[in-house]
Amino acid sequence: MRLKRLRKELIKRGAIPYLITDLKNIKYLTGFSGSNGYLIVSEKNSIFISDSRYEEYAKSVIPEDCEFFLQEGNAFEAISSTIKKRGIKEIYVEASNITLAFHSELKKALSKVKIVPVIDDPVADLRAIKDENEISLIKEACAITDRCFDHLLQFIKPGVTEWDISVEIDYFFKRNGCRSCAFDPIVASGSGSSMPHYKPENKKIEPGGILLIDMGCVFQGYNSDLTRTIFIDKIDPALAEIYEIVFQAQSKALNAVKPGLDTGKLDSVARNFITQKGYGENFGHGLGHGVGIDIHESPAIKKNISSKLKKNMVITIEPGIYIPGRGGVRIEDTVLVSQQGFEVLTKSSKDLIVI
Structure with missing residues (x-):
């Protein structure tokens, strides 16, 4: 239900697909409370990325319409692989929840993808x-x-x-x-x-x-x-x-x-x-x-x-x-x-x- 509400808001804003890195936002949207996870919300479904430590747990808590993607290398490789596999050419990210270093590494991994920071966090509005x-x-x-x-x-x-x-x-x-x-x-x-x-x-x-x-x-x-x-x-x-x-x-x-x-x-x-x-x-x-x-x-x-x-x-x-x-x-x-x-x-x- 929360993911559906967010998806509706992102479509309204024209800010989709949307990459979420903040673990508290991820917990709110999916129920996942581990230490490593990334969520990509697209128009039709969502993709949750995490490593093998959390595979069984993540699959037991994330919503049915959220697909699990196993992170086998570093996070940027996993995000890049997920995005390229789906032919995504532009992705929106949480401006207030990523570091300059993360943004720099993400740009390297997604050199052919346009990255658009979103300053006004839509998840914060839902959580309020x-x-x-x-x-x-x-x-x-x-x-x-x-x-x-x-x-x-x-x-x-x-x-x-x-x-x-x-x-x-x-x-x-x-x-x-x-x-x-x-x-x-x-x-x-x-x-x-x-x-x-x-x-x-x-x-x-x-x-x-x-x-x-x-x-x-x-x-x-x-x-x-x-x-x-x-x-x-x-x-x-x-x-x-x-x-x-x-x-x-x-x-x-x-x-x-x-x-x-x-x-x-x-x-x-x-x-x-x-x-x-x-x-x-x-x-x-x-x-x-x-x-x-x-x-x-x-x-x-x-x-x-x-x-x-x-x-x-x-x-x-x-x-x-x-x-x-x-x-x-x-x-x-x-x-x-x-x-x-x-x-x-x-x-x-x-x-x-x-x-």
């Missing part, structure tokens, strides 16, 4: 709108993440390190049926929380400080994303005031979510509120992003990027304020765009928490 099964898997990933946060509230205490917490997150997810973390957990204490993509260190959690945790899991191939900021032992009044601003900014953005809303305008709902409170320069990143097979996928929710929210997109809403040398606050939820507006899939408390 989830079906009911995908939504169910993301909901379960979010539920596991919520349970992890509840567990951490019992685990965290003064004296444990950021690294201890990061390892505990990974262990909890794997113990609860997840293949891995969605990304390396961000566990940022004290002044480290002012760095949005801080890397945990062997640094002890100190009483009176702040702790920012950004985490997610991969459950049956689908991701979750959650950020909460908590206080250790006692509240820092200045940071508590910032927490309230971030909380209100997120609430306003959440209440604005609905199908048809421009993503740039959604970003501005939170950004304008934070700016009005005097912290506009301390909110540098975008408001959110799509979530699915990848932790970051379409749509991007940030200023100066315009796209429309659609029903069954899954996105994050994650405003933050970061004060260099002092600390930062971010609150993030994974959110489903519904017909009526939105459904927050991560349920962990956003009350100001002191442990």
